[in-house]
Amino acid sequence: MRELTYREAIREALREELRRDPGVFLLGEDIAVYGGLFKVTDGLLAEFGPDRVLDTPLSESAIVGAAVGAAVMGLRPVAELMFADFTTVAMDALVNHAAKMNYMSGGESPVPMVVRMAYGAGPRWGSHHTQSVESWLTNVPGLTIVMPTTPSDAKGLLKASIRTSNPVIFLEHKLLYGKKGEVPEDEYLVPIGKADVKRAGDAVTIVATGLMVDRALGAARTLATEGIAAEVIDLRSIQPLDEDTILGSVEKTGRLVIVHETPVRGGFGGEIAAVVAGKALGYLDAPIQRVGAPWTPVPFGQILVDAYVPKEADIIQAVHATQGAPAA
Amino acid sequence: MGDSERLTDKDLLQMYRWLVLVRAFEDRVCDLWAKAKIMELPHGSQGQEAIAVGACYSLRREDQVMPSLRTRGAFFVKGIPTRVQMAGMYAKATGPAGGKATAHHMGDTARGVLVGSGIVGASITVAAGAALAFKLQRKDHVVVAFFGDGAAQRGDFHEGLNFAGVFKLPVIFVLENNGYAEMTPVAKHFAGADFACRAQGYGFPGVRMDGNDVFAVYDAVQTAVRRARAGEGPSLLECVTYRMRGHSENNPVTTCRDMGEVEAWRPKDPILRMRAALLKGGTLTEALAARVDAEVAAEIEDALAYAQESPSPEVSELTKDVYAPESRDLVVGRRS
Numbered sequence: 001m002r003e004l005t006y007r008e009a010i011r012e013a014l015r016e017e018l019r020r021d022p023g024v025f026l027l028g029e030d031i032a033v034y035g036g037l038f039k040v041t042d043g044l045l046a047e048f049g050p051d052r053v054l055d056t057p058l059s060e061s062a063i064v065g066a067a068v069g070a071a072v073m074g075l076r077p078v079a080e081l082m083f084a085d086f087t088t089v090a091m092d093a094l095v096n097h098a099a100k101m102n103y104m105s106g107g108e109s110p111v112p113m114v115v116r117m118a119y120g121a122g123p124r125w126g127s128h129h130t131q132s133v134e135s136w137l138t139n140v141p142g143l144t145i146v147m148p149t150t151p152s153d154a155k156g157l158l159k160a161s162i163r164t165s166n167p168v169i170f171l172e173h174k175l176l177y178g179k180k181g182e183v184p185e186d187e188y189l190v191p192i193g194k195a196d197v198k199r200a201g202d203a204v205t206i207v208a209t210g211l212m213v214d215r216a217l218g219a220a221r222t223l224a225t226e227g228i229a230a231e232v233i234d235l236r237s238i239q240p241l242d243e244d245t246i247l248g249s250v251e252k253t254g255r256l257v258i259v260h261e262t263p264v265r266g267g268f269g270g271e272i273a274a275v276v277a278g279k280a281l282g283y284l285d286a287p288i289q290r291v292g293a294p295w296t297p298v299p300f301g302q303i304l305v306d307a308y309v310p311k312e313a314d315i316i317q318a319v320h321a322t323q324g325a326p327a328a
Numbered sequence: 329m330g331d332s333e334r335l336t337d338k339d340l341l342q343m344y345r346w347l348v349l350v351r352a353f354e355d356r357v358c359d360l361w362a363k364a365k366i367m368e369l370p371h372g373s374q375g376q377e378a379i380a381v382g383a384c385y386s387l388r389r390e391d392q393v394m395p396s397l398r399t400r401g402a403f404f405v406k407g408i409p410t411r412v413q414m415a416g417m418y419a420k421a422t423g424p425a426g427g428k429a430t431a432h433h434m435g436d437t438a439r440g441v442l443v444g445s446g447i448v449g450a451s452i453t454v455a456a457g458a459a460l461a462f463k464l465q466r467k468d469h470v471v472v473a474f475f476g477d478g479a480a481q482r483g484d485f486h487e488g489l490n491f492a493g494v495f496k497l498p499v500i501f502v503l504e505n506n507g508y509a510e511m512t513p514v515a516k517h518f519a520g521a522d523f524a525c526r527a528q529g530y531g532f533p534g535v536r537m538d539g540n541d542v543f544a545v546y547d548a549v550q551t552a553v554r555r556a557r558a559g560e561g562p563s564l565l566e567c568v569t570y571r572m573r574g575h576s577e578n579n580p581v582t583t584c585r586d587m588g589e590v591e592a593w594r595p596k597d598p599i600l601r602m603r604a605a606l607l608k609g610g611t612l613t614e615a616l617a618a619r620v621d622a623e624v625a626a627e628i629e630d631a632l633a634y635a636q637e638s639p640s641p642e643v644s645e646l647t648k649d650v651y652a653p654e655s656r657d658l659v660v661g662r663r664s
Contacts, residue, residue: 025464036594057494062453062487069457069471072437073392075464078455092450092484101443103649105435106425109443110652141650165652187657 001182006012009151009183010040010172013158014078016187018048021076024162027054027063028080028116034058037082037150038118050266064093064115068167071113072101076162084119084133084171091136092172099142099168110165111132114158118174118238120211120261121309125174130298132262133211137169138239139269144168146192147241151181153236158192164192165281173210182296192233193240198247203231204255204319207272209235209248212259212291212310237270246272247280259315262285264292331386331550332543337611339567341543344606347599349624351376353410356628361577368430373398374477375540375572378598379504381405381406382545383472384566387440390467393532393540395430395444396456396474396504398571402448406440414631420527420638423633428649442471449479452488452501459497459562469554471499472549478509489564495559500552503564504539506571511584527564528585539567540598570596578623618630 002050004012017024026032026041028274032055035042045053056063067077080089094115102110137143144166148154154172161168178288189278198213199220209217213234220230231249250256256276258269269290276288299308335343360366361411373380380401384393403413408424416423424434435443442458445451454471462469479485480503482613492499503524509517516543520526527534533555537544545567552563574580587609602629606612 056494057487057490059491061450061484061485062456062491065450065453065488066457066486066491067452067459069442069459070461070464071457072442072454073458073461073465075461093446095454096445096447097454100650104425104429104433105437105443105649107649107652108425109437110434112652133643144651162659163655163657165654191658211504246642 003180004151005177005185006036006151006154006172006179006181007040007177008106009155010158011044012132012183013155013162014041015047017159017162018044023074024076025052025054025080026078026080026130027056027067029056029058029063029082031055031080033323038174039164040177041080044123045202050061060089061093061146065097067095067113067115067298068093068111071107071111076112078114078116078162081115081117083129083252084117085131087117087133087136094137094143094167094169095140099140102166103142109317112165112166112172114161114168116170116172120173120175121305122162122174124300124302124305126300127297130295132260134238135172135267138268142167143168143239144192144237145171146222146237147171147209148236149176149210151179152183153190153196155183155188156188157236160189160192164188166326167302168235169207171210175211181250189274190236190256192237193242194236195244196234196236197229198234199232199279201231204257204322205231205233205246205249205253206257206259206315206319207233207235208259210236210261215312216259216315219312223319226237228319241272241275241276243279246276250276250280251283252281255284256284257289257318257322258293261293261309262292263295264290265295267292286324289321291315291318330547332544332546333368339385339563340606340611341616343381344602344612345620346381346385346404347377347602348382348620349410349541349627350437351599352624352628354400356632358549358573358577360417361456366417366433368417371397371432371576372573373400375593375597376504376506376569377401378542378602379502379539379545379567379569380474382542383500383549384527386550387442387472387497388469390469391502392437392440392442392458392469392537393472394442394451394458394471395432396479398476398504398506399449399474403473406437406441408434408441410627410631411634414635415638418635418638419640420635420644421641422634422638425570425649426645428645434623444471449475449484451475452479452484453491455493456488456492456497458497459492460495462498463495468546468557469498470553473499474504474524475517476509477503477505477507477511477514477523481509481517489527489562489565492562493532496559497560498556499562500556501562501564502549502568504569505566506569508571508575509580510575516550522566524564524566532562532564534566536568539569540596541600542598542602569636573655578605647664
């Protein structure tokens with residue numbers, strides 16, 4: 001099968017949906033002429049023109065607010081926020097308008113829109129261009145939160161996101177843009193809300209998102225050499241959360257490690273732990289372990305960033321902590 | 329000649345009737361609130377009715393309005409039934425969104441009313457987006473976005489107007505300068521001379537007018553609508569008015585205003601002014617005015633009875649409409 005980068009796969013999803021549905025359009029800062037700060041939308045202006053690919057003022061609140069208004073009127077906007085950190089500026093439009101308008105209209109004004117953004121600690125971008133913002137948004141009914149890890153999932157999930165009737169936060173990890181992977185040439189969608197078991201195992205369940213899925217898979221390969229068979233689950237979306245896949249795996253392994261790049265405290269991993277504790281406590285043979293960022297802002301220098309972002313060694317250590325004698 | 333001079337007697341009487349109906353509705357719900365009869369805290373538009381009625385009269389059904397806290401008149405002129413609005417005040421299942429939304433943020437895009445916002449000013453960007461949709465769809469409909477002087481101090485005013493100016497969107501920003509942001513007088517929250525001049529900074533016209541003159545508002549909006557439909561872009565209309573009631577019925581004017589100021593505005597009441605003009609012009613007679621009053625009173629009583637008799641929402645409604653149902657689009661072609 002042919003290979004595409006994560007960036008190319010996202011661009012292909014945008015191109016296919018722009019071709020398929022005249023109601024789809026893109027808006028954001030520097031996405032048209034420049035092709036996007038991360039070059040995701042490169043070439044789309046040339047193919048679709050300025051009425052489908054819009055460069056906007058540096059106004060995140062207006063970008064998301066305008067997307068809401070256009071969506072309510074029947075279009076399918078795909079907004080790019082550049083850095084996920086800028087959600088703070090657009091939070092009101094996301095939380096009070098995108099997420100609530102269908103409810104406040106009694107179902108008369110659905111808001112079919114996507115807000116794409118690059119998240120995660122990258123190469124020395126500093127505290128304001130590196131955050132993993134998903135946990136802020138998981139407590140907002142009405143939003144859907146998608147976090148693809150592979151190029152094929154990025155494409156299939158983005159196409160599904162553009163076609164849903166609801167607002168979707170589409171989180172692209174900036175360190176994954178260059179990652180290559182097999183992407184089918186035939187058209188496909190990846191259903192939102194279905195986790196992917198990336199590696200089967202029976203000794204421990206590792207639940208992860210985004211870049212952390214790759215780190216978890218790396219950790220699982222090392223653990224295999226120690227005779228520990230880890231099952232790695234890529235959630236792909238955290239709202240909806242695929243509880244069935246998580247619970248099914250924990251019932252098999254009896255051990256759970258949750259990995260995300262957002263800080264551990266208040267992170268959505270706590271929600272997953274609560275779901276498992278509430279519904280599968282009897283299957284657990286060891287306390288649940290959470291791996292995430294420490295309780296600090298994302299730092300600047302590489303040495304500090306390396307200390308901040310969870311590593312394979314952190315995941316391995318957490319797995320070891322679950323492998324003691326089974327609880328009586 | 330202003331557009332208002334071309335209004336027929338029928339038009340004039342219809343506009344007058346809207347004004348009387350809005351006032352009667354607002355007064356009635358304030359009275360009911362005082363007697364603890366209704367669920368929703370009224371944020372009255374008494375004194376400002378000419379803005380919404382003048383701005384919305386002659387709009388197309390497809391044109392969208394983005395309500396402010398005080399555009400009761402827009403709901404009426406755009407065709408949201410009195411019964412539905414009253415049922416909303418009682419949070420009944422027959423009210424807006426089946427009782428899940430307050431009546432003053434209600435939306436009904438089929439009638440041309442976008443869902444409003446409790447975050448005043450935030451809906452300016454949403455209104456710009458609705459106008460962007462019209463432009464991208466090559467439709468010549470317009471959006472009329474209402475907000476107050478308080479809302480004009482939020483960052484979304486700047487982001488929304490700049491965005492609309494850059495894309496030359498078919499949107500008319502109607503700033504209801506009623507002199508107060510909640511309890512704070514405009515002189516305490518605004519160092520500028522007027523709001524209309526801000527439009528210059530966004531590349532489109534700004535006009536300041538007497539917001540208690542329904543004809544002045546109508547003329548200015550009609551001019552702006554023509555400009556918008558022609559693809560020439562937005563306008564900012566500052567309508568100077570005075571809010572005769574407190575921010576809400578929990579903050580009556582007696583607790584936060586100089587009552588001399590309130591009394592000084594009483595003769596400038598937009599309904600009295602239109603009534604006097606129509607009586608003078610012969611469109612209205614005392615007998616006709618009495619009939620309008622009686623009809624409006626009957627309409628309010630009917631709506632009240634309807635609201636009181638309507639059922640409350642079933643508790644099972646609570647979790648409905650958090651997400652819209654998905655279309656077939658998502659099912660076809662789904663990878664296993």
